[in-house]
Amino acid sequence: MKKAKRCSVFMLCAAVSLSLAACGPKESSSAKSSSKGSELVVWEDKEKSTGIKDAVAAFEKEHDVQVKVVEKPYAKQIEDLRMDGPAGTGPDVLTMPGDQIGTAVTEGLLKELHVKKDVQSLYTDASIQSQMVDQKLYGLPKAVETTVLFYNKDLISEKELPKTLEEWYDYSKKTADGSKFGFLALFDQIYYAESVMSGYGGYIFGKDKDGSYNPSDIGINNEGAVKGAALMQKFYKEGLFPAGIIGEQGINVLESLFTEGKAAAIISGPWNVEAFSKAGINYGITKLPKLENGKNMSSFIGVKSYNVSAFSKNAELAQELAVFLANENNSKTRYEETKEVPAVKSLANDPAIMKSEAARAVTEQSRFSEPTPNIPEMNEIWTPADSALQTVATGKADPKQALDQAAETAKGQIKAKHSGK
Numbered sequence: 513m514k515k516a517k518r519c520s521v522f523m524l525c526a527a528v529s530l531s532l533a534a535c536g537p538k539e540s541s542s543a544k545s546s547s548k549g550s551e552l553v554v555w556e557d558k559e560k561s562t563g564i565k566d567a568v569a570a571f572e573k574e575h576d577v578q579v580k581v582v583e584k585p586y587a588k589q590i591e592d593l594r595m596d597g598p599a600g601t602g603p604d605v606l607t608m609p610g611d612q613i614g615t616a617v618t619e620g621l622l623k624e625l626h627v628k629k630d631v632q633s634l635y636t637d638a639s640i641q642s643q644m645v646d647q648k649l650y651g652l653p654k655a656v657e658t659t660v661l662f663y664n665k666d667l668i669s670e671k672e673l674p675k676t677l678e679e680w681y682d683y684s685k686k687t688a689d690g691s692k693f694g695f696l697a698l699f700d701q702i703y704y705a706e707s708v709m710s711g712y713g714g715y716i717f718g719k720d721k722d723g724s725y726n727p728s729d730i731g732i733n734n735e736g737a738v739k740g741a742a743l744m745q746k747f748y749k750e751g752l753f754p755a756g757i758i759g760e761q762g763i764n765v766l767e768s769l770f771t772e773g774k775a776a777a778i779i780s781g782p783w784n785v786e787a788f789s790k791a792g793i794n795y796g797i798t799k800l801p802k803l804e805n806g807k808n809m810s811s812f813i814g815v816k817s818y819n820v821s822a823f824s825k826n827a828e829l830a831q832e833l834a835v836f837l838a839n840e841n842n843s844k845t846r847y848e849e850t851k852e853v854p855a856v857k858s859l860a861n862d863p864a865i866m867k868s869e870a871a872r873a874v875t876e877q878s879r880f881s882e883p884t885p886n887i888p889e890m891n892e893i894w895t896p897a898d899s900a901l902q903t904v905a906t907g908k909a910d911p912k913q914a915l916d917q918a919a920e921t922a923k924g925q926i927k928a929k930h931s932g933k
Contacts, residue, residue: 550826551578552833555603557586557816563846564837571836577829586816590616597621597823604830605837607654610642610815611884617645618888623820623827625649627835634840639855642815642883646724651817652838653855654846658881659704659811660873661801662770662784663777665794673777676802677708677743677809680777684752687776693754696766697779699744700758700905702732702897704779707800707809708744712736716885716893727889727926732897733915741904741911748905758905770795781814782870785851797869799877808880815855815883847871889926896921 556564561581568579582603584592589606593616596602608616616622632640632649639653663673674680674695684694698704706716713736718729731737747753756765767784769775771791779800788795800809818834820827836842843854847865853874854865865871884890900918903909909917 549576550829551580552604552826552830553602554579554581554833554837555584555589555592555606556581557607558583560586560846560850560852563849563852564842565849566845567837567842571833575829575832579833587612590621593621593821593823594619597821600823602821602823604821604824604826605834606819606821607816608651608819609884610639610651610653610817611812611886611890613643613650613817613819614645614885614887615891616819617650621822622650623822623824623831625651625820625831625834627652627831631835634857635838635855636857636860636878638813638878638881638883639815641723642813642886643817643819645886647722651819652834654816654818654838654843655850655852656816656855656874656878657782657814657853658874658877659707659779659781659800660870660877661777661798662780662788663796663798664770664773664775665796666773667776670796670798673798674801676804678804680801681746681752683776684747685750688752690751690754691774693769693775694752695747695777696753696757696769696775697744697747698757698762698766699747699753700762700898700902702894702901703812705741705744705897705901707779707811708803709737709740710810710882711803711807712740712805714738714740716890717887725885725887725889727887727930728923730893730919730922732893732922733912733919737915738912741901741915744901745904745907745911749907753905758902782851782853782874785870797873799873799880811877811881812884813878813881816852889930892922892925892929896925 561583564581568581572579586607587609589608590612593602593606627649635653636656639656643649643651643653674683680695687694699708709732714734715731717725717727718731720726754765756762766778767780770778771788771793773793800811802808818838820830820834824830840856840858843856844859844862846852847854851868851870853871859865860875896918900914903914904911
């Protein structure tokens with residue numbers, strides 16, 4: 513998973529406890545009796561617990577239980593669960609990235625959820641699909657995010673914004689002088705580069721007829737992927753991207769250039785809204801541009817979810833809490849606190865949410881995007897693909913040569929580590 517910085521804006525919301533009877537999980541009086549006096553532990557994301565404060569209080573009151581909320585970086589919660597779960601010190605409910613679901617299920621870390629179809633239908637198709645492994649459900653979507661385009665309004669107005677990546681290339685050629693730049697992106701990383709490569713027909717994994725990923729069908733080196741990589745390479749070759757934007761420190765360089773007013777536009781994500789606001793940048797946010805073939809740049813849809821630990825001693829009650837935290841009312845309340853865009857369909861056009869430029873941009877970009885593959889084999893794609901793209905960016909290899917090598921490496925690692933598939 514990539515950088516997990518997110519924004520947090522505080523605004524208390526009332527009436528959550530009143531919504532429990534209408535929107536919360538139903539249970540019999542005997543079930544209530546058996547849960548009385550129990551304690552549940554929830555691992556929530558860093559600086560996000562205020563988003564579920566009222567919901568937790570309402571659940572505690574209705575079920576006569578105690579719920580302890582512990583903040584942990586959401587992208588690393590599975591790492592801690594591997595140790596704390598078996599030791600009996602782990603959570604009942606945790607939050608995690610959708611692309612980790614497959615690995616967690618394979619390792620036996622998550623409990624399958626048994627919730628009705630009407631509950632599942634609350635969420636966008638892409639977000640609920642991110643929680644499915646072998647047609648079984650292992651979580652409920654909490655929030656979604658995509659990459660978007662940030663632009664500095666003091667350097668370029670909304671009306672002047674290039675509509676395509678090629679137009680951004682032309683704009684950058686006119687404005688980049690070695691210290692100031694036009695458009696910047698971390699195209700040496702597959703997380704960002706896939707936005708271009710997929711627009712020309714590249715893909716990570718193909719899919720079988722039932723919609724499941726086929727790890728033996730890797731498309732990071734097909735004709736379309738190579739064409740996309742060649743287009744991205746032009747930005748580096750002609751000095752339109754600074755040398756420091758390549759490698760591990762690239763993200764810091766990119767963000768610094770933007771906050772210092774030295775880049776007109778960058779591809780980033782909603783996790784930087786707060787940081788850019790604090791930096792005093794007069795910025796705008798919009799979806800990613802189109803490509804010359806008329807297709808919009810894609811992006812990975814990141815899904816944060818509520819999941820039940822396989823080690824929970826109160827799994828049924830933990831599932832009820834996960835359902836409750838992710839319902840429509842509590843998703844909207846959480847947005848008002850944290851500004852994380854909800855995955856609930858009915859909130860897509862909610863005026864309170866759509867007044868946010870970031871939320872609108874993420875919602876629109878989601879139309880052109882797909883979930884990050886959630887199968888364990890995805891772990892074998894990141895490193896070889898990033899390494900290949902860095903050799904492309906530095907001119908050490910041509911796109912076809914580099915991507916062919918990446919695909920070969922990924923296939924070898926998949927065969928060695930996932931031979932049972």
